[in-house]
Amino acid sequence: MRAHASVLHLDLDAFFAAVEQRDKPSLRGKPVVVGGVGGRGVVATASYEARRYGVRSAMSTREARSRCPHAAFLSGRFHAYRSTSRAVMEVLRAVSPLVEPLSLDEAFVDLAVATDPALGGLGIEEVTAFAEELRGRVHEATGGLTASIGVGTSKFIAKVASDLDKPDGLVVVAPGTERDLLRPMHVSVIPGVGPATAERLRRAGIHTVADLESVTLDELTSLVGRAHGTGLFHLARAEDDRPIVAEREAKSVSVEGTYDTDLVDRRLLEALVTRQATEVAARLRKNGLSGRTVTLKVRLHDFTTLSRSSTLPSPTDEAATIARLARTLLGDLIDQQVTVGGVRLLGVGVSGLADWVQEDLFGPDLLGTADTAASDDGDDGDEPADAEADDVVLPDRAERSWAPGHDVEHTTLGRGWVWGTGRGVVTVRFETRDSPAGPVRSFRVDDPELTPWRPQDDGGEEASDT
The missing domain is CATH 3.30.1490.100 (DNA polymerase, Y-family, little finger domain)
Known part of the structure; x- marks a missing residue:
């Protein structure tokens, strides 16, 4: 445990959906669901407007449609997510040399080695003011996206804190208050406590972190095994000394x-x-x-x-x-x-x-x-x-040129995005991030004047229908 609240966790709010709303003016303030749009698709991210209807990540697209049929269901555009993520990571690396990305939309930052003169010191007021300013920098660099930030004495506490006031929130946990923060929370707040472990703990009468804190190490290891039990024992007491590692090593492909x-x-x-x-x-x-x-x-x-x-x-x-x-x-x-x-x-x-x-x-x-x-x-x-x-016909996993949400360009009408497609027709809304909500037009899918659009410097893959 550190003596100061110097571990910062930044999490971009509803990232994929927020990027789509940023780039598609007609969708701002409306429910948006990003993920697989087919019958077996899975939700990757839902905007907060969609979450009010019970749509959440990892839900089947079919169930999401039944809960929020009026939402915009879009395939992913990873070129847009990658470029936005790069902009955020550049902001963070300008703050500190120790930035540990966890995914495109979240990262840990070590403020103890921060090079940004705006930080000053590591007192609670200084860290809070700096984190607030950092949120503003991210908002500007991403063209309007919001981020939730948590700051604490460890990775665990910083991650918990960033989830407490979403979206667009900031929580700084003062040293010495970590256990008081954790005790009322459900045990699932602890990393590694998934549904199976939570059920095992529930059967033993352990529901909250306070309950978990009262259990001895021997009792925990008998319940969930030595390695897992030892980890839970320490995290229930807010004990986490994991360092921030600038380059995270891939564990699998x-x-x-x-x-x-x-x-x-x-x-x-x-x-x-x-x-x-x-x-x-x-x-x-x-x-x-x-x-x-x-x-x-x-x-x-x-x-x-x-x-x-x-x-x-x-x-x-x-x-x-x-x-x-x-x-x-x-x-x-x-x-x-x-x-x-x-x-x-x-x-x-x-x-x-x-x-x-x-x-x-x-x-x-x-x-x-x-x-x-x-x-x-x-x-x-x-x-x-x-x-x-070689002679087996595989299900089509090729890039869908007219997948909902994907960018297109018309020779005379300019850039837009696919609103929908079917029966040989593709419907496009013509608008960009910097334009007002644009008009909707329909074309034949083989119209030579309509083509997919991608940034010239991007060679990555689009999201698959998973």
Whole structure:
């Protein structure tokens, strides 16, 4: 624990939805839902206007539509999210050399080593005034987005504090008051206490952090295991000495997809797994990484989620190797008839990462499969590494040119965004961030004057329908 409240956690409010509202004037102040727009889509972010109707992250798009049918349901635009995130991180790195991004929309900042002269000292009043000014800088740099900030003596406390006054809030927890803050809260406020652990604790009569604080270490380890119990024991007492690390090391690389219909055909499932393995291998190579453990994630028709893993003697970045292991794991589930009711989600991941590869240990001659090299950019259009799967028709995961929310440009009407599409027609609202709410026009999907628009310097992927 630090002597001063010098750990700052910044969290951009409803980030994806806020970016869409910023860039689409007609959606400002209205419910917006970003995520998969298909029948099996999942909500990535909901604006606060949509949250009032009960829409939340990780909810199925189908349920979100039933709760808030008048919301704008949009596919993601990662080029816009990335550029906005970069602007925020630049602001934070100008404050302190120690900035630890957790995702596109949140980061820890170490104020104890801050180089910004505006901070002055680490007293509560000085830190509060500085954090308030920082929120203003972020608002300006992002073109109007708001951020919630928490400041405390540790990462845990700063993260809890940033959630207390959302949106556009600021909470600074004074040293010595951490336990008083935590005690009335539900145990789920502690990292690592998910539904299963919370239920186990509930059965033992532990509901709040105060309840958890009264339990001995031996009792906790008997309930949830030694490693997990030890962590809960310390966090319940606000004891957290984790440092802020400027460069966070990736723990795994994974690709997954959610599908519009339950998949039961074995060859199709194997082809999808092979394609995902190829994408994972491409991402590993692009980042100069390899990994030892291949994991297959399967979500069944009834939302039961299973995972199976296999570990190699040495790390690899070979698509054929990763695909072979992933197909073997899938085959075990199929042979056990676990997937008989259908599969709605598949994912392949590699963990146990390293920055080297033992090239010849698992070469294609030992694998007995066609070694199709993955492209450097992880293009979704790569053929599967397994030649026998080439004739299988895969569900369409190509970039949808007319996905709702995506940017387009017309030769005479200028830039706009896709409002909707169907029956060979695409409807566009013509407006940009700096214009008033614009007119709506419809065109044939093959109209040569209408084209997708992307920033010239952006080569990233759009959000997939997951």
